[in-house]
Amino acid sequence: MEAYIYDAVRTPRGRGKADGSLHEITPIQLATQVLEAVRDRTEIDTADVDDVILGCVSPVGEQGADIARVAVLNADYDQTVPGVQINRFCASGLEAVNMAAAKVYSGEAGLAIGGGVESMSRVPMASDGGAWAMDPAVAYKTYFAPQGIGADVIATKFGISRDDVDAYAVESQKRAKRAWDEGRFGRSIVPVKDVIGQVVLDHDEHMRPDATMQSLASLKPSFAAMGEEMPGFDAIALLRYPELEKVNHVHHAGNSSGIVDGAAAVLVGNKAMGEKYGLTPRARIKAMASIGSEPLIMLTGPEYVADKLLKRAGMSKSDIDIWELNEAFASVVLRYMQAMDLDHDRINVNGGAIAMGHPLGATGAMVLGTALDELERSGKGTALINLCVGAGMGTGIIIERV
Numbered sequence: 001m002e003a004y005i006y007d008a009v010r011t012p013r014g015r016g017k018a019d020g021s022l023h024e025i026t027p028i029q030l031a032t033q034v035l036e037a038v039r040d041r042t043e044i045d046t047a048d049v050d051d052v053i054l055g056c057v058s059p060v061g062e063q064g065a066d067i068a069r070v071a072v073l074n075a076d077y078d079q080t081v082p083g084v085q086i087n088r089f090c091a092s093g094l095e096a097v098n099m100a101a102a103k104v105y106s107g108e109a110g111l112a113i114g115g116g117v118e119s120m121s122r123v124p125m126a127s128d129g130g131a132w133a134m135d136p137a138v139a140y141k142t143y144f145a146p147q148g149i150g151a152d153v154i155a156t157k158f159g160i161s162r163d164d165v166d167a168y169a170v171e172s173q174k175r176a177k178r179a180w181d182e183g184r185f186g187r188s189i190v191p192v193k194d195v196i197g198q199v200v201l202d203h204d205e206h207m208r209p210d211a212t213m214q215s216l217a218s219l220k221p222s223f224a225a226m227g228e229e230m231p232g233f234d235a236i237a238l239l240r241y242p243e244l245e246k247v248n249h250v251h252h253a254g255n256s257s258g259i260v261d262g263a264a265a266v267l268v269g270n271k272a273m274g275e276k277y278g279l280t281p282r283a284r285i286k287a288m289a290s291i292g293s294e295p296l297i298m299l300t301g302p303e304y305v306a307d308k309l310l311k312r313a314g315m316s317k318s319d320i321d322i323w324e325l326n327e328a329f330a331s332v333v334l335r336y337m338q339a340m341d342l343d344h345d346r347i348n349v350n351g352g353a354i355a356m357g358h359p360l361g362a363t364g365a366m367v368l369g370t371a372l373d374e375l376e377r378s379g380k381g382t383a384l385i386n387l388c389v390g391a392g393m394g395t396g397i398i399i400e401r402v
Contacts, residue, residue, distance in 0.1 A: 003104040004281035005399065006274060007267040008369035009037045009190045013204045013357040016120035016259035021201040023261070025192055027056075027063045027119040030263035031071035037190040038113060038265050039077070044277050047078035050109035053099050054265075055092025055116030056085050057360035058127045067117060087361070088290070090328060091387040091395035092116050093264055094364025098288040098397060100268045110273040115265035116362035125259070125360065132391055143240045143296040145233040147390060148223035148251055150298035151329035153237050155250045157297070158335050162250040165330035166216040169255035169354050171344070172327060176351025177209035184350055184377055188369045206258040206357040221249035222256065240296045255330040260357030264365035283372055286382070286398040287313035293392040299332045301394025302386045303339035309384060309396050317341070320398070321380035324371040326363055326387040327352035350374060363387065368397065375401045 011030055014022030022030070031054060039046055054068035068083030088095040093116030100114035131138045138144070155165065179185060180203060191202035227234035227247055234247045274281055289308045293301035302325055310316060323346050325333050337347060350370055353363060364387050371383040386396030 001105050001107055001270060003101040003268050003270065003285045004274060004402065005266060005283040005285065005372060006269055006279045006281060007038055007042050008188055008372055009034050009041070010188050010264035010362070010366045010369055011190055011192050011262045012201045013206055013260040013262040013359055014201050015206055016261050018121060020121050020261060021205055022119070022192060023121040025194065025200065027117050027122065028067060028071055028074055030119060030192065030261065031067055031117040032074045033192060034115060034190055034263045034265040035071055035075040035077065035113065038267050039075070042267060042277060042279055044111065047080055048273065049077065049081045049111045049113060051100065051103060052081060052083040052113045053096040054083065054085055055087065055096045055361035055364060057087055057089055057092055057118060058123045058125060059085050059087060060128045061123050063119065063123045088393065088395060089390035090326060090358070090360055091364050091389045091393065092361045093366065094368055094385065094387055094395050094397060095290065097266045097268065097365055097368060098395070101285045101288060104268050104270050111267065111269040113265050113267055115263065115365040117263040118359040118361040119261045120259045120359060121261050143236055145236050145296055146223065146226060147298060147328070149227055149233045149237055149247070150296060151251050151331050152223055152227065152247050152249045153241060153297050154299060154335050155331040156244055156248040157241060158338060160331045160334050164334060165250050165255045166213055168330040168334055169216060170211050170213060172348065172351045172354040173207060173209050173211045175349060176207050176355035179350035180204065184373060188373055204356040206260050207355050211254060216254040219252040219254050222252045224249040237296060251329050251331065255354060257328050257353035257358035258356070260359050262359035262362050262366065264362045264369060266365050266368060281402040283375065283399040283401050286400050288397045290393060290395040293394060295392035298390060298392045299328060299388040300335060301392060302336050302388050302396065305386050305394035305396040306340060306384060309398050313398050315398070320382050320384045322349065322371055322374055322383040323347040324367050324383060324385040326358065326367055327354040328358065328388050330354060332388050364395065372399065
């Protein structure tokens with residue numbers, strides 16, 4: 001059994017603040033609108049959808065109570081369609097797609113939808129708490145430190161400077177602007193509408209294409225205080241990495257992923273279902289994988305999951321045309337490029353979360369869609385997509401254009 005991607009949609013990303021364009025749009029509405037778009041664009045009978053799996057990283061309040069099932073009902077899907085919410089932190093949206101594909105591979109599903117939703121302006125990050133950070137015994141055992149500390153440890157350990165991360169961020173902004181100017185996201189974007197049907201957002205509004213090395217140089221490191229002052233996370237990092245003399249704090253709001261609102265959905269199915277509805281597959285899923293990695297530095301999982309994916313697919317790096325890695329922090333991508341020996345012109349060619357933002361539960365499905373759009377635009381064949389993950393993990397997928 002093979003699994004194919006038949007459609008991929010996403011909302012624009014809205015600034016994750018009270019003045020962001022999507023702040024008045026509830027998470028259930030964001031999820032509803034991408035599910036409606038998948039149904040309407042493909043003209044499927046939703047009774048044939050065997051499951052809807054949505055990532056959501058803060059599944060509390062408005063985003064709680066299994067938002068996937070409630071979105072299925074709110075989108076007027078057949079009541080026989082189940083839904084489940086999952087949380088693999090930043091990779092939740094891609095993990096949801098991988099789970100949907102696994103159901104198709106196994107024969108459990110003919111059609112399944114994977115995706116995600118996060119309204120960070122309405123449900124702030126870390127609203128759900130958790131023992132990892134909150135239980136002192138667990139935090140001590142796992143060398144817990146916030147992600148920004150891990151990103152700065154990556155920069156320190158692997159010789160990545162403030163100029164390096166700022167230069168990467170400036171380039172991400174330029175690439176995202178070019179992609180929008182050239183309409184590269186046009187096939188995937190679903191404009192978000194309000195309750196009376198008026199479009200409230202049709203573009204990624206977090207972008208700062210006027211960013212320069214000079215403007216970024218004026219920003220103070222975001223994680224220096226929490227590292228150097230009480231509670232002193234730098235001391236914890238140096239216990240785990242005693243070879244480091246100190247932590248060099250290089251990340252700030254301009255070279256880290258933006259806090260935004262958004263949702264995405266990907267329709268995965270077998271060949272028979274595609275034929276039933278006259279759908280042409282956009283891509284074949286070649287391999288999927290997740291992996292654990294060291295939890296304090298936390299964000300180096302992508303290089304290991306990429307190796308796992310390539311081995312699982314029987315492929316080498318030279319077989320991959322396009323690489324896509326979520327830009328959680330600039331050092332994450334720069335380290336990945338070091339480890340995988342990749343030139344920048346092969347990865348994140350249309351910018352990433354530094355420019356456009358990172359709606360936690362949805363991002364994985366969004367970056368998959370970005371890579372799929374680029375394969376079609378460029379006429380290339382294969383893409384490897386992955387994300388770093390909180391608590392030290394990585395999740396990835398290889399797709400092949402049909």
